[in-house]
Amino acid sequence: MASQALPYRPHNHQACVTQALADARAICRAQNARLTPTRERVLELIWQSHKPLGAYDVLAELTAEGQNAAPPTVYRALDFLQQHGLVHRIASLNAFIGCAHAGENHTGMFLICRSCGNVLELTAPGVSGAIEGAAKAEHFKAENVTLEIAGLCPRCQSESRHD
Amino acid sequence: MASQALPYRPHNHQACVTQALADARAICRAQNARLTPTRERVLELIWQSHKPLGAYDVLAELTAEGQNAAPPTVYRALDFLQQHGLVHRIASLNAFIGCAHAGENHTGMFLICRSCGNVLELTAPGVSGAIEGAAKAEHFKAENVTLEIAGLCPRCQSESRHD
DNA sequence: CTGGAAATGTTATAATGTACCAAATTTCCC
DNA sequence: GGGAAATTTGGTACATTATAACATTTCCAG
Numbered sequence: 446m447a448s449q450a451l452p453y454r455p456h457n458h459q460a461c462v463t464q465a466l467a468d469a470r471a472i473c474r475a476q477n478a479r480l481t482p483t484r485e486r487v488l489e490l491i492w493q494s495h496k497p498l499g500a501y502d503v504l505a506e507l508t509a510e511g512q513n514a515a516p517p518t519v520y521r522a523l524d525f526l527q528q529h530g531l532v533h534r535i536a537s538l539n540a541f542i543g544c545a546h547a548g549e550n551h552t553g554m555f556l557i558c559r560s561c562g563n564v565l566e567l568t569a570p571g572v573s574g575a576i577e578g579a580a581k582a583e584h585f586k587a588e589n590v591t592l593e594i595a596g597l598c599p600r601c602q603s604e605s606r607h608d
Numbered sequence: 609m610a611s612q613a614l615p616y617r618p619h620n621h622q623a624c625v626t627q628a629l630a631d632a633r634a635i636c637r638a639q640n641a642r643l644t645p646t647r648e649r650v651l652e653l654i655w656q657s658h659k660p661l662g663a664y665d666v667l668a669e670l671t672a673e674g675q676n677a678a679p680p681t682v683y684r685a686l687d688f689l690q691q692h693g694l695v696h697r698i699a700s701l702n703a704f705i706g707c708a709h710a711g712e713n714h715t716g717m718f719l720i721c722r723s724c725g726n727v728l729e730l731t732a733p734g735v736s737g738a739i740e741g742a743a744k745a746e747h748f749k750a751e752n753v754t755l756e757i758a759g760l761c762p763r764c765q766s767e768s769r770h771d
Numbered sequence: 772c773t774g775g776a777a778a779t780g781t782t783a784t785a786a787t788g789t790a791c792c793a794a795a796t797t798t799c800c801c
Numbered sequence: 802g803g804g805a806a807a808t809t810t811g812g813t814a815c816a817t818t819a820t821a822a823c824a825t826t827t828c829c830a831g
Contacts, residue, residue, distance in 0.1 A: 569742040579732040
């Protein structure tokens with residue numbers, strides 16, 4: 446059997462979260478950016494699954510924890526995390542997901558399962574290269590690439606065969 | 609000087625619109641779909657510039673024309689047009705644009721100028737192929753690709769040099 | 772010409788995101 | 802340490818985008 450990417454098979458996800466938080470602290474320290482408690486908590490919430498989380502889902506969590514939070518609280522934290530490459534916004538879902546390649550310079554490519562909702566972030570140099578080439582052929586200066594692919598993840602494909 | 613894609617240079621845009629409407633009628637006839645007056649008018653409004661139009665911009669136009677329109681009116685027309693491949697939704701802008709390749713089977717790739725707002729739709733087989741390859745390598749069944757590139761179009765690049 | 776499907780009208784509301792200003796906290800320079 | 806400047810947070814209100822739900826009309830096949 447072929448290997449499966451992390452989101453599509455069981456794993457100790459708490460380790461993902463712990464690692465992501467440690468990476469985030471290091472990155473912020475290196476960039477002289479302040480990973481304040483709210484920002485860190487938002488990052489942790491976003492990492493708690495491989496499914497993207499809406500801003501208002503985050504807000505509901507914070508509120509449930511007794512934090513005194515309003516929409517701008519969450520959006521500000523998310524903006525910060527995005528600017529430092531710690532989370533990505535998935536435009537086609539209006540939702541946010543932890544960046545699996547924080548610190549690395551990369552163009553995110555997201556495989557979004559419409560059945561289970563899990564999202565896998567890839568780095569595909571061939572894809573980035575092809576996109577840059579196509580943009581350059583039009584004399585277009587690419588600054589930001591949104592690449593989101595909806596479909597069925599390996600696990601949900603097999604399950605749907607048993608319907 | 610290199611050739612420039614249509615949206616980036618002056619042209620008889622009314623001809624674009626006329627052609628798009630004619631194509632749309634043919635496509636709908638072939639698919640036995642009803643391009644009703646409201647649907648056709650929405651398509652025409654969307655085509656009236658190379659900038660994407662928000663659903664509420666369309667709504668405002670319809671209202672100004674005396675049409676008795678509410679949000680669902682517009683969203684329903686847009687859903688219809690999308691389903692028949694006549695318009696695309698640009699997720700990163702929450703806006704809609706006429707499909708430049710209606711009828712052709714294609715994966716849209718959009719070059720979005722952050723300065724002038726124009727959008728060019730491309731078909732780049734190399735890109736589609738690379739994306740499909742990357743998805744396949746993860747055993748992911750791709751169904752729908754969102755590929756939107758923000759940056760500066762040729763014209764706006766030259767203008768910014770004169771600041 | 773009629774019964775069912777498709778399309779439209781209409782109201783209300785959900786979901787997502789931002790503008791704005793005040794208060795608190797941190798930083799940094801002296 | 803003291804105080805000005807910058808950053809971060811609190812909080813209200815509102816803007817924007819999108820959909821649910823149900824009644825009515827229009828279309829068209831038989």
